[in-house]
Amino acid sequence: MSTHVHIVGTGLIGTSLGIALSHNGFRVSLADPSPTAVRLARDLQAGEVADDETSAPDVVVVAAPPDVTARVVVDVLDRWPDAVVTDVASVKESVLRVVLDSGADASRYVGSHPMAGRERSGAAAARADLFDGRAWVIVPHEGSTDAAVRRVREVALAVGSAVRVMPAHEHDEAVAAVSHVPQLAASIVAACLRELPESAVGLAGQGLRDVTRIAASDPRLWTQILAGNAPAVRDVLRLVRDQVDDVVGALDALVDADGDGSLGTLSRVLEAGNLGHARIPGKHGAAPAAYEVVSVVVPDEAGALARLLTDVGEAGINLEDLHLEHGLGQAVGVAEISVVPASVEPLRAELARLGWRVHD
């Protein structure tokens, strides 16, 4: 018999999860304080609307707003004494503390956090592939059973997530740096645009768009998230403040004094950014590896790239990554072939021998 998952809260995360689980053979029932929201989720094929006839679920996923999550978790632990309960809130320590203090049977509670979201909210923004390839953090605690952890893992794996297991406090410190402070930075940079003349915002380019994309996020939701993770966010934000102070000081010295050492300060901040950026894993969860790039000029003719890749393969060299730069209307492009360092010279030699134009 298929696992029955009951989802409380049919916003972006709850509805996306319902769609993905239904699609993968789970039985899904849905609840939300808003009858409109739950019907929209049902129409999007996220599952059936739960009513008094609905049987007891195997797993309950609480996908409610962060500031009511803990209370709802306690309620459902009491209501279904055999169900495993998880939640998807972005902050884990504070939820866990309320549940442990509540007197409810916390052995069946295992918090979790799918690292998936969009700058849009609500069921209408739901996507079946929202969790595909994303991390889903599971935070067991001392009192949770292995069986409960397994149930939550089953749900996360079913929707294509990569499961990570860590303690709640470790999770909260991590998301302060990789999610909560970046949100604040995007909001603050965007806030500086409010008073600009129209001609100035007209100069916005892709860099600004990327930096500020998540500044469009829901302020109510994010106020709850930031407040719920205040200690960890504050620690990282103090690091940000120290660096901003350093840069303001360096710029002051350039404007008002002789600027001695200022370029060094600016350069150090930018280089630290390079180093931090290099630690971010690739899109599909791969750790960045130390590949080297061989650039090859590729004519814009049918089959040229396929021919190049065939030549690479026949040279017995394993292509690790490939990026094609191909401008509109350009007669040639550049194929950037990533290989392990030991393969760089053999590949360059072989491709040059075959008549390809190879560059550093």
Add this chain to the structure above:
Amino acid sequence: MSTHVHIVGTGLIGTSLGIALSHNGFRVSLADPSPTAVRLARDLQAGEVADDETSAPDVVVVAAPPDVTARVVVDVLDRWPDAVVTDVASVKESVLRVVLDSGADASRYVGSHPMAGRERSGAAAARADLFDGRAWVIVPHEGSTDAAVRRVREVALAVGSAVRVMPAHEHDEAVAAVSHVPQLAASIVAACLRELPESAVGLAGQGLRDVTRIAASDPRLWTQILAGNAPAVRDVLRLVRDQVDDVVGALDALVDADGDGSLGTLSRVLEAGNLGHARIPGKHGAAPAAYEVVSVVVPDEAGALARLLTDVGEAGINLEDLHLEHGLGQAVGVAEISVVPASVEPLRAELARLGWRVHD
């Protein structure tokens, strides 16, 4: 007879400009202190390598690093007494000042700034469509002739840019907010990732990737840009610091005191971010015509990617860009094929028919 544009500096901007102008019927000659760089630009069809025989140009575009731009502008004004000279540096007031103070014939100098760039540098990253649909700011000064402004405008329009005309100081204040401070924010957020445990950076999602994408930018180049625009960058960065201080204060109050008013402070910063973000013009008319991406699962076997590209070519569809995501130790990778929107459905259908696993 076609206009002869001489480009000094064959990095990303100079090479991209050479390719785009050559393609549009301009005669382009190229110079760079590095013989390797100028030959790569020539191989990418950016123009001919200039030598002693090369005739005097109609327009000179100085695409040198920011800290030598002013000096090179003065040199070429003296060298070619009939040429109009422009530069593409990201900061305009400081270049103008040096040129005016130099005693060179500044009436033929009109500074400009194509708002196009990438987080990568060098000729190998050049693209013919780099300027397409992007703003190209032209900054006339009191002594520049209308004829000189027209020449620079001709170059900008030829490569598809949207010309904006404004005084140098207005340009510098605008880019401090829409480009220079966002760069610092991205670098500083990324810098906070340096000391994180591996398990923490493993939780990075698309939000962090977007906020920090430009943190991969060249520190040498950006040190020069920030130093060159120190007064304007400092003014905006002080606004950033005030907001960071407000948020740190609110988080302090939540952690150490009763948190009265803290949620209001957090919410105001996030809402200000919403408002600022809403002012950023849409991609239309600003960024290059967006391609759409078709993602195809590629087995990690010799020749699989070559086979896929052969199939794309035989489907008669023009591949505009290609990125291969290839996770370490993963049995499959994902090829992200960029095509014009009209080709998305035909390509998906044809690849699915041939047995490829195609995703949104």
